[in-house]
Amino acid sequence: MTQSRQPASRAFDLQGHRGARGLWPENTLAGFARTLALGVSTFELDCAVTREGVAVVSHDPQLNPDHTRDTQGRFLESAGPRICTLDCADLQQYDVGRIRPGTALAAEFPDQRAVDGERIPRLAELFMLMSQLSDSSVRFNIEAKLFPLQPELTLAPEPFVRALVEAIQSTGFESRSTIQSFDWRVLRIVQELDPGIATGALTDQQPGDDTVLGDQSGPSPWLGGLDIHDCQGSVPRLAKASGAVNWSPHYLDLSGALVREAQDLGLQVIPWTVNDPGDMRRIVSWDVDGMITDRPDFLRAVLQELGIGVPQPVAGAVAAARD
Numbered sequence: 287m288t289q290s291r292q293p294a295s296r297a298f299d300l301q302g303h304r305g306a307r308g309l310w311p312e313n314t315l316a317g318f319a320r321t322l323a324l325g326v327s328t329f330e331l332d333c334a335v336t337r338e339g340v341a342v343v344s345h346d347p348q349l350n351p352d353h354t355r356d357t358q359g360r361f362l363e364s365a366g367p368r369i370c371t372l373d374c375a376d377l378q379q380y381d382v383g384r385i386r387p388g389t390a391l392a393a394e395f396p397d398q399r400a401v402d403g404e405r406i407p408r409l410a411e412l413f414m415l416m417s418q419l420s421d422s423s424v425r426f427n428i429e430a431k432l433f434p435l436q437p438e439l440t441l442a443p444e445p446f447v448r449a450l451v452e453a454i455q456s457t458g459f460e461s462r463s464t465i466q467s468f469d470w471r472v473l474r475i476v477q478e479l480d481p482g483i484a485t486g487a488l489t490d491q492q493p494g495d496d497t498v499l500g501d502q503s504g505p506s507p508w509l510g511g512l513d514i515h516d517c518q519g520s521v522p523r524l525a526k527a528s529g530a531v532n533w534s535p536h537y538l539d540l541s542g543a544l545v546r547e548a549q550d551l552g553l554q555v556i557p558w559t560v561n562d563p564g565d566m567r568r569i570v571s572w573d574v575d576g577m578i579t580d581r582p583d584f585l586r587a588v589l590q591e592l593g594i595g596v597p598q599p600v601a602g603a604v605a606a607a608r609d
Contacts, residue, residue: 298594299576300585301328301427303559304345308395308580311353311383313343314404315415319607322416325586325599328425330558330578333409334369335446341409341453342377344369347431347439352391355381369406370441377406395580409450413457418606424597425462427486427532427556427578428454432469434507447475454483466534468497470510473528487530488558489521491539498524522548532556534578537565542572549575563588570594 305317306324313331321329332345349366356362357379369377383404385392392398409428416422430450433439440446447465454463465476466486473485490497497508498521505513510528517523522544525533533548537557548555558578560566566588569577579585586596 297327298570298589298596299328299425299554299556300326300582300589300597301330301556301576301578302326302582303330303578303580304332305329306580306582308397308561309583310399311385311401311404313345313406314382314401315407315411315607316383316401316404316604318412319415319603321582322419322422322424322600322603324582325597326424326582327597328427328576329412330427330429331412332429332431333450334431335441335449336369336374336377337371338373339441339445339449340374341449342369342374343407343409343412345431347433349380351386352389353382353385355384361386368439370439374408380406382406409453410457413453413459415607416459417457419600419603422600422603423462424600425464426459427464427466429488430465430467430469430472432467432472434469434471443469443471444475447472448479451476451479451483455480464532466530466532468508470508470512470528472510473530474510477529484531485529486532486534486556487525487528488534489525489539490536491521492536495536520547522551522553526551526553532575534558537569537577540569540572540574545572545574549573560585567592 302321304312306321310317310320318329331343333341334344335341348368351362351364354362383402384400454460460482464484464486466488468488476483476485498514499506500514512527514524533553534556537560540557545555554575556576560577560579561581563584566585589596
């Protein structure tokens with residue numbers, strides 16, 4: 287059995303990706319409630335912003351036909367409207383509680399249990415649900431989904447980020463929230479608007495999805511003007527320069543040496559998105575500070591196997607979501 291060197295007193299940040307999309311519909315109130323009843327320390331979730339400037343919980347800038355149905359219960363035939371062109375009332379017409387059968391998404395998450403009737407929630411609704419659970423200390427790792435190479439998909443960075451910050455401030459969740467993004471313009475704007483909200487630097491160096499672009503001259507358009515060549519080619523140094531508290535790399539980009547380098551710089555290391563128990567054991571052995579996963583049930587089992595404490599389930603979470 288692989289043993290972690292992580293001290294028993296150090297809490298491991300078990301983050302449920304999009305709630306826990308391997309188990310329940312992603313980024314839905316029903317999914318978050320069931321994930322809390324399972325036991326996680328942090329919800330990882332994604333946000334878009336509507337036409338009237340309201341932060342809503344959605345990974346996709348457009349309605350996704352793989353899990354979106356219309357008022358007649360029919361799955362969309364293709365990508366739907368951009369969320370930034372719709373009002374909150376428009377979004378309530380769509381049901382996002384079930385994966386479309388026969389899709390690659392359905393094959394990837396065969397254990398996901400449908401919850402029909404789930405709508406795209408406002409971020410404030412999620413905070414209000416958590417406020418009903420006085421014994422809940424769950425945190426929120428909120429990804430701002432902006433696309434510097436496709437700016438037409440969303441509102442501009444400043445009004446987008448302002449909507450997120452205002453939703454957090456209006457519900458008093460600043461100390462329990464982190465805003466993360468692959469688009470590091472977001473991090474700078476958050477730091478200017480409310481330094482009390484932590485920021486997280488997301489990176490991806492996988493082929494076809496590279497946001498760091500260390501093999502090109504000049505800065506990547508994803509990094510808010512920062513350039514890895516000014517950081518001795520080091521992604522941890524680059525993340526530190528962003529002002530972020532957390533560095534969240536693609537798990538395949540990570541190594542034990544990079545974890546140590548980042549932690550020596552004062553960063554917490556929370557890789558994404560790790561779903562295989564073997565990968566979980568290997569990465570936990572590097573003493574990462576946490577992990578983002580679609581299967582928090584698998585990660586809980588791995589942590590318990592390694593003698594690392596896991597978050598307590600929250601009684602009443604599912605019932606609160608139904609009220």
